[in-house]
Amino acid sequence: MRLGGRIAAAAEVLDDMAARRRPVADALKDWGLSHRFAGSGDRSAIGNLVYDVLRRRRSLEARMGSHVHADLVYGAVLDSGTTADALTAAVEGDRFAPPLPSADRIGAFLAEVRSPDHEPAALADVPDWLAAPLEASLGKDWIEEARALSARPPLDLRANLLKASRDEVAAELAPLGAQPSRLSPWGLRIDPIQGDGRHPNVQVERGFQTGLFEIQDEGSQLAALLAGAEPGQRILDYCAGAGGKTLALAAASGNQADMHAFDADRQRLAPIWDRLARAGATAMVHQPRDDLSGLLGAMDLVVVDAPCTGSGTWRRRPDAKWRLTEAQLRKRMGEQDHVLEQASRFVAGGGRLAYITCSVLREENAARIESFLATRSGWRVVDAEAIWSERLPEASRAYRAERIQSGSVLTLTPRLSGTDGFFFALLTRDAT
Structure with missing residues (x-):
């Protein structure tokens, strides 16, 4: 699938979630079952776009000046590092791509990464009612704290010391990019997904199947x-x-x-x-x-x-x-x-x-x-x-x-x- 098709698919999943009030995992699964032509790479990229919009929906809406899901997916693509010119070139002539936001709207979106005119809840990417509880819970830095909760997560693993040391597990998982975690003496971390990528399926690894490690934040x-x-x-x-x-x-x-x-x-x-x-x-x-x-x-x-x-x-x-x-x-x-x-x-x-x-x-x-x-x-x-x-x-x-x-x-x-x-x-x- 080209980028335009992936953007359309992500918007379709988001529309389905809104219409049927269903969890994202269910909506993505059903989309995959009804679009079997999509390969695993396409499904992964579409899932990343959907999750990126859900993580930052309020700020994307505020910056794009739109609640239309296709517009928000375009915003997520721009936020991933794709330039406006590259995005335009990628979807131009693609009959599957949703209508591209206007050049003025895209320009305003790129200029308003952290506009002071936006509501605190929009800056924090949370529902309005949660702004006060989060501020009371997390103090003066609550917006930055909430924004960090909108980033892509790493994949964390715990070495099972009943069977292996952390160094032994790290050596086995080195090809997957696993590194000792910063704080836990038991932990290993695979960095957050970049771009259209996906985390490795560590559950098929010998170490997981034999109990050398578990998935645990x-x-x-x-x-x-x-x-x-x-x-x-x-x-x-x-x-x-x-x-x-x-x-x-x-x-x-x-x-x-x-x-x-x-x-x-x-x-x-x-x-x-x-x-x-x-x-x-x-x-x-x-x-x-x-x-x-x-x-x-x-x-x-x-x-x-x-x-x-x-x-x-x-x-x-x-x-x-x-x-x-x-x-x-x-x-x-x-x-x-x-x-x-x-x-x-x-x-x-x-x-x-x-x-x-x-x-x-x-x-x-x-x-x-x-x-x-x-x-x-x-x-x-x-x-x-x-x-x-x-x-x-x-x-x-x-x-x-x-x-x-x-x-x-x-x-x-x-x-x-x-x-x-x-x-x-x-x-x-x-x-x-």
Whole structure:
């Protein structure tokens, strides 16, 4: 396909999403099934254009002065480094290309990369209602922080230390461009996609199939590392999902912890058994109907990767940014309070509770910790900055810290840490 056809296809996918209110992955899949003539390179390029528009929709609309999806795709192409002359030449005479925006509109688009006349939400590429919560959460640099959440993400991997060292995995994946990550001692990174490219399918690699590495964002790796799994501990991953942090915690303990994994959603939990077997990790998996009473008040560490809006993952799931509503945020806050209350019952005296989200919104993060502490005695916030310095002595302070009581909590962001957005807090329960 020529560029004009790819632009038309991307606009068609965006139109379909808007008309049917459906996730981007579903729309792209259906487009591919109904256009089987398109090769893998075409599908990858079209997907990149669609995702680029979704990541920066508000700023593209403001600069282009249009809400028409084809115009926004043209804007994304121009933002990728294609000159106006090159774009015009590429689509001229292409009967599949949508009408090209006027020369004046293109000139205005290129001149208004960061116009001070644009609304803050447009500069930040977020819905209007999120401007105030993001500013309250991320401070004076909130627009820059939000813009970093609109960039293309890297592909992060975690070396499974139960089977191989990071250097061994790095050597095996060197042809794919994998390099040691900046912060996590377990991590490897493949840089963000450039142009029409795509990330390699690492799941077909021998190392993945034999459990030498897992796909896991560096921020998630750091949250597991800061939680502090140690040999001999009794550990419960309370919102285990597919088991990413369960695997990381098991590896951190050298497979010497009494590891338990639970999730209230059977479907989310389903992949965990295959992943444990592949990684050579040991954990007792508890399904929703299982009796957990024997674990109450008995855990040295309980990890809560709480349900959240996923605002920290907008680089990877940009369509979620535009679907999020204030009502959904309030619902997530209620779920987080409930999960924290339920999970806290499993912590032994002197034990710890790690609260983690992939959100950058304070309402879901520090505010939930404050709400938990306001109604319970015998709990205190650990100094997460001190834990960072202890466990990552060579790493820079690539986080946003907030003091709560005598301790601190941390927020990671793409702008500061190069990771997805993550929140980490560690509470300890008084010994009884």
